[in-house]
Amino acid sequence: MKEINYSKTIPLTSEYDTVVIGSGPAGIAAAVASARGGAETLLVERLGAIGGNLTLGEICPILGSVSKGTMADEIKDVLAKGHERVEAVTHNGVEFGIDATEAKERLTAFVAKAGVDFLPLTAFIDAIKEGDRVTGVILSAQSGLFAVGAKVVIDATGDGAVAAAAGAGYFVGRDDGRVQPCSLEFTVDGVDESIAITAWGGSDPVKIPGTDKEYRVFCREKCEAGELPENVTIVRLHRTLHPGERTVNATQHNGIDPLDPFSVGRAEVDLREQIGKCMDFLKKYIPGYENCRLKSSASYPGVRESRRIIGDETLCDADVEQGLSKRDAVVHDAWFLIDIHNPKGGGQAEGHARDAKPYDIPYGCLLVRGLEGILTSGRCISGTHRAHASYRVMTVCMATGEAAGTAAALAVRAGITPRELGAEAVISALVTKGVCLK
Numbered sequence: 001m002k003e004i005n006y007s008k009t010i011p012l013t014s015e016y017d018t019v020v021i022g023s024g025p026a027g028i029a030a031a032v033a034s035a036r037g038g039a040e041t042l043l044v045e046r047l048g049a050i051g052g053n054l055t056l057g058e059i060c061p062i063l064g065s066v067s068k069g070t071m072a073d074e075i076k077d078v079l080a081k082g083h084e085r086v087e088a089v090t091h092n093g094v095e096f097g098i099d100a101t102e103a104k105e106r107l108t109a110f111v112a113k114a115g116v117d118f119l120p121l122t123a124f125i126d127a128i129k130e131g132d133r134v135t136g137v138i139l140s141a142q143s144g145l146f147a148v149g150a151k152v153v154i155d156a157t158g159d160g161a162v163a164a165a166a167g168a169g170y171f172v173g174r175d176d177g178r179v180q181p182c183s184l185e186f187t188v189d190g191v192d193e194s195i196a197i198t199a200w201g202g203s204d205p206v207k208i209p210g211t212d213k214e215y216r217v218f219c220r221e222k223c224e225a226g227e228l229p230e231n232v233t234i235v236r237l238h239r240t241l242h243p244g245e246r247t248v249n250a251t252q253h254n255g256i257d258p259l260d261p262f263s264v265g266r267a268e269v270d271l272r273e274q275i276g277k278c279m280d281f282l283k284k285y286i287p288g289y290e291n292c293r294l295k296s297s298a299s300y301p302g303v304r305e306s307r308r309i310i311g312d313e314t315l316c317d318a319d320v321e322q323g324l325s326k327r328d329a330v331v332h333d334a335w336f337l338i339d340i341h342n343p344k345g346g347g348q349a350e351g352h353a354r355d356a357k358p359y360d361i362p363y364g365c366l367l368v369r370g371l372e373g374i375l376t377s378g379r380c381i382s383g384t385h386r387a388h389a390s391y392r393v394m395t396v397c398m399a400t401g402e403a404a405g406t407a408a409a410l411a412v413r414a415g416i417t418p419r420e421l422g423a424e425a426v427i428s429a430l431v432t433k434g435v436c437l438k
């Protein structure tokens with residue numbers, strides 16, 4: 001590959017205590033925790049609205065659980081306020097239904113109320129460093145490139161973009177380099193609630209109404225017959241906050257390289273094309289869906305897996321499988337299945353999602369090995385491929401975000417780095433806020 005050397009003098013427009021890059025579930029919680037901790041906080045988002053996968057990714061329901069008292073409880077209250085809560089209990093645990101459009105306004109107000117400065121339509125481009133310490137970020141907006149100084153930067157990009165740009169080590173996918181497929185979720189309305197089923201996954205034994213046929217078997221048959229897109233062996237149907245609506249988690253593109261924009265572009269074209277086929281399937285064959293309408297779709301292909309930044313500690317398979325406790329836990333009783341969508345075909349990589357036991361996430365998983373002044377949160381924290389397949393769900397991402405934001409504010413106040421701060425101070429602050437860590 002040819003290379004060019006590019007350099008430019010750009011304005012340093014402002015200095016913040018904490019800069020959070022990425023406004024998904026992790027970034028929202030990180031920014032609010034930081035601002036509530038007294039730090040001047042900037043939340044930067046490349047897209048035009050807050051929320052990441054929760055809003056523009058159109059991912060519903062919120063899955064996973066953590067101990068009581070975290071900001072995840074508060075965010076769910078914000079999202080459900082004024083509605084009858086939808087909390088179906090399935091093999092996935094609690095499936096918390098949301099309204100992705102309404103969530104944009106509510107979450108924007110939530111961060112603004114905490115005193116966070118929110119900067120949408122602004123992309124992180126590079127990290128500024130002094131030695132091994134991250135001291136700011138280079139951002140891009142319509143005005144061009146500009147720099148912002150920061151005492152602590154939190155990487156909540158899902159993709160570990162900030163830590164990687166600063167020189168952190170990382171893993172992508174499993175040992176053979178393959179990652180989970182990406183999917184583009186969409187929402188349908190006009191569903192006849194008196195008869196329409198939900199389907200949580202490829203092991204759900206739900207039957208097609210009025211028949212003895214298992215829906216999952218029918219989906220597999222229709223995939224083999226070419227009436228569903230390649231590798232789409234299950235069309236998952238989840239409730240939102242509203243009767244008569246379902247989010248559809250079905251489209252699937254295998255072989256993506258989430259860090260190659262051309263690969264993501266090809267996935268976008270393929271996945272948009274798949275929506276029509278999935279709609280035809282629902283309308284033609286599934287009672288209650290005959291008159292459903294495509295209400296909306298995600299703004300981008302949903303990437304399940306990309307960089308996992310190497311931290312001071314790594315959350316391992318055994319931690320998640322056996323529910324191991326950690327002395328320096330900043331998230332307690334995190335739980336979701338080990339849910340690995342097959343990187344090489346349809347269904348699950350391990351036959352079916354594997355059980356996990358409620359586990360701890362230690363502070364060291366948020367500290368980036370070899371770098372100061374930076375924390376990770378959400379999908380890109382330090383863990384193995386199989387552990388990531390559990391902690392990547394949104395409730396757990398909110399909890400790691402809250403821990404990172406709390407740590408950032410404490411470090412800023414003390415005039416030290418998050419690593420110098422140590423886990424004890426973070427744990428004590430979280431417990432004081434009412435987070436149950438034992």
Ligand SMILES: Cc1cc2nc3c(=O)[nH]c(=O)nc-3n(C[C@H](O)[C@H](O)[C@H](O)COP(=O)(O)OP(=O)(O)OC[C@H]3O[C@@H](n4cnc5c(N)ncnc54)[C@H](O)[C@@H]3O)c2cc1C
Binds near residue numbers: 184
């Ligand atoms: C298809 C699919 C289905 C899923 N289903 C579920 C489900 O049902 N329930 C569940 O709980 N979880 C589900 N997940 C997992 C979950 O949605 C994600 O793992 C979770 O949202 C990660 O949260 P996050 O805050 O770390 O990252 P994201 O939600 O990905 O947010 C990251 C944010 O950072 C921004 N960003 C990235 N790079 C930059 C940059 N350079 N500059 C500025 N901003 C940037 C992005 O635009 C985005 O807004 C699913 C994921 C996928 C892909």
